[in-house]
Amino acid sequence: MTATRTKSDKTQIARALFTLRDQILGGEFAAGERMSELPLVERLGVSRTPLRLALATLEHEGLLEKLPHGGYTVREFTQAEIADAIEVRGVLEGSAARFAAERGISRRELQPLNDLNDQMAAVMHLSDYDSFAQYVDVNRRFHLRLLRLSRSTQLQRAWAAIVALPFASPSALVLTEIELNASRQVVRLGHSQHVSLVEAITLRQGTRAESVAREHARISLANLEVVLRERELLKRIPGASLVSSAGFEEAHGADASAPAALIE
């Protein structure tokens, strides 16, 4: 046990939240496993009070599921659900792009997006790991900035809810994508779509911007298929252990049965 008080973290809730999230995504818990409080208390070194707050947050994020008579389990995801999450992200980013275009964004406000695209162009040909990391980071910031430009707090909220699932985030599959030399083309395509996206917003072409953003998300969808074929890659994706081994059965559509609590 760690009797020494750790002063590195501000609040116990945050400590429990970060640690627990990392451990869940790192595969230290089996999908469907019950998260009992007492073992976690010992494991994390925090008391039950902040732990419960962290668990509630993780439930809202979608990583945990409430059990009918109290307690939580680790949420299990089907491959169809991952595809679904990515597609929903595409819808939201498409709307963000459309809003930005329709609501009118000044050239000055669009400059950061252009800068990010330039940075991306500068590193996307390089093969060293540092450039990979930079690419992923730039990509992440582009998507974040796009959402902000929509000037829609609710769109950002919905987007954040989806992206809380790690494999749905725009950064999730990029790394694997870059590591596949065969997919180097895909990186170029992604950058090209970014450029088109900014152009469409600049010209206030709302429908075009929406279409481009939706199509852009489908890169992740294609990557997902690749990753699911080469199971080695899957292991490197955060939260991969939560994905059930059920067959992928051709493009999303399968059984997404919602928890009854959500509806009715």
Add this chain to the structure above:
Amino acid sequence: MTATRTKSDKTQIARALFTLRDQILGGEFAAGERMSELPLVERLGVSRTPLRLALATLEHEGLLEKLPHGGYTVREFTQAEIADAIEVRGVLEGSAARFAAERGISRRELQPLNDLNDQMAAVMHLSDYDSFAQYVDVNRRFHLRLLRLSRSTQLQRAWAAIVALPFASPSALVLTEIELNASRQVVRLGHSQHVSLVEAITLRQGTRAESVAREHARISLANLEVVLRERELLKRIPGASLVSSAGFEEAHGADASAPAALIE
């Protein structure tokens, strides 16, 4: 029909949550007011532990905001944000309709939607309060069912996050809409859109279904404008007290391309 057991829920967390939510939406707290725990403990008759859980939930729902150094305040909403929330709901319902159409829904699965439309047609001409309530309930169930038919858990999750804001829910503005005799037309339009929506899904016309659903949400947008003009009506809407009095600028009308002034 209407579940009355919500109030009498056994756990203190649920009690605190429901009561507090009702009181916030009922206007018993000023927008921006700090929610200190001890006064709430006395007010609600629960101890701090379940109260804190309820507060955290309300924050996740978007009704409360965390303060930088601990504690919460009641979230304040601008009128532009309400319009935004409704528009985002339209986007999500549009995607739900498109997914339902594209992913293929059997006739049997669509039957409930047709039934609900029939029920709606039966009561939408009547003027007694009971019929009003029935109309609202049928409408609510239609939207819920539509989301379920999308077979997208993430879409449902995002939708639930938006609808947690009471004035963004499909039921929010319907009552005032019906009470205005001048708006009786709007009810007919809404029902007609429901019918078109089901037809589009039946024929697997994804784009049409999406367009119709988005347009359908704009009824709420139009209603919002009416309500904001007649401030008496606003008082009857849950959560109205959280809306700041900043000007609405007459913008979100029939035109899809809103002027930038709206967002500023």
Add this chain to the structure above:
DNA sequence: CGGGCCCGTTCTGCATACAAGGAGAATCGC
């Protein structure tokens, strides 16, 4: 007379003790 510092009040964050309810095992009855 004004500003800064110090102290006290009050708040949140945290831990623990206690209670109630359910799942599961062992036992008793048939």
Add this chain to the structure above:
DNA sequence: GCGATTCTCCTTGTATGCAGAACGGGCCCG
């Protein structure tokens, strides 16, 4: 031997006590 029942342990829900930090007021010093 099998089923039902009861008992026990375990798990979560709840209350309260305590500590640290922030805010405000008052006092002292310049």
